[in-house]
Amino acid sequence: MSPSLPTSSSVDVILIGAGIMSATLGTMLKELQPDLTIAIFERLDLVAAESSDAWNNAGTGHSAFCELNYTPQRPDGSVDISKAVKIAEQFEQSKQFWSYFVQKGVLPEPHEFIQQVPHMSFVWGDNNVDFLRKRFDALIQSPLFQGMQYSEDRQQLADWMPLVMEGRDPHTSVAATYMPIGTDVNFGSLTRTLFERLQAMPGVSFHLNHEVEKLKQKPDGTWRIRVRDRAADTSRKVYGKFVFIGAGGGSLPLLEKSDIPEGHGFGGFPVSGQWLKCTNPEVIARHGAKVYGKAAVGSPPMSVPHLDTRQINGRKELLFGPYAGFTTKFLKKGSYLDLLKSIRAGNVRPMLIAGAKNLPLTRYLIQQVRQSPQDRLNALRDYLPTARAEDWELEVAGQRVQVIKKDAKEGGVLEFGTEVVAAADGSIAALLGASPGASTAVSIMLGLVQRCFPEQAATPEWQAKFKAMIPSFGQELASNPALCEELRAKTSEVLELEAVAQ
């Protein structure tokens, strides 16, 4: 870690939080303008210890290959793939960005953060089978989903996922899609490597155990933040021209403290999660895919159950979940007062209205919180019929804070995506929400840079750098099959994405 800051100091950019979002933004900005000075503050004594840690998220490289909630069914029965196409496109940008830094030697060991793991959707029951077939028929038209396979044949399904088919009722109709080029990403490892490199760069100072407590814009447009050194219990002021609030669940309280008009009316709804983690190496060895199912009625989209092969720190793992839960904390290592403290005169109405309009979600969370170990095992057996309780242990996942925002028509709405809130002058931006999350960090930060640094972003120098980091920058892969194929082949080679033997 770099030496402590003097009692007061001034930098170009302040990054709050050492998760994947700040790591991505810092890396991108330094590439665009190497002489930028950056100060990074993280309240914990570790990098990527909240949502970005591998055990706190599902590690799915979200490409919409398997997540059924990205392809809603329209009232006429057809399937809307527009969101899936957007997410697939965004993940390709992430792969290009990471490939660029692999080639530069910044990310020397791609297999330490990304592995190829097939992505599958699996459903049962005639209506769901019908939906999955329609979804496949729609997706396969797009270049981004070439290579996806669909089957209702039990033998084929057993080849793709033997454990999921073993012991299953032979009379229920089943179907699955299989996408060989899915990925598992260790966002924690990626974040740590990016920060190791950033903090060694000239002009960058990095401070663990430092919590940002206050933010105030000065008349000249720059920001003064108050940071507390949690180890020494001392505070200091730091000045920055641009501030990124990348504090995960801690972003909402900081946005409120900044008091920018664009941040008024936002609230947060915390949803916690739990996994079942497999402890039996024989079971882990027999599964080799991320198998996503359909979410229960009334459940939030991020609680779609999935049986997930993971590659974490060189070991193959198997997780099932997430089981949702409720706590008033905004961070896994946060305070039970977080929710209460976030309530302001400006957001109480949207929060109450969003709460009243989402009663099925509240009911679902209550039911999830009250689940017994047997209930959890039964949910697992929907996917792995022969599962035994003794092969699985319960782990706490990361904390999400879903965005609640003011809405002219509805009064208040609960959102499940991510939201960048930026001041009109571009001097501060915060990232709220958590889905599709880390997989789309590159595209989110690319948008943020263009919004907050519009003049520099328009220069030929920055445009050329965008293009170098993300060769598909400014183009749509969905309407350019040749480019899609070419860039996929290139990123697969650079990221060493090969089929992993089961």
Ligand SMILES: Cc1cc2nc3c(=O)[nH]c(=O)nc-3n(C[C@H](O)[C@H](O)[C@H](O)COP(=O)(O)OP(=O)(O)OC[C@H]3O[C@@H](n4cnc5c(N)ncnc54)[C@H](O)[C@@H]3O)c2cc1C
């Ligand atoms: C259960 C679960 C499953 C998920 N699955 C996936 C998945 O499969 N694929 C995917 O792409 N995404 C997934 N996500 C989302 C993904 O994990 C997040 O979008 C991403 O990690 C957010 O990164 P971040 O940098 O914004 O936040 P974080 O990683 O949470 O980092 C924020 C940091 O800010 C620090 N901080 C907070 N307050 C302050 C303060 N006041 N001062 C200084 N530091 C502060 C925190 O300590 C933390 O280290 C999942 C999330 C969860 C919870």
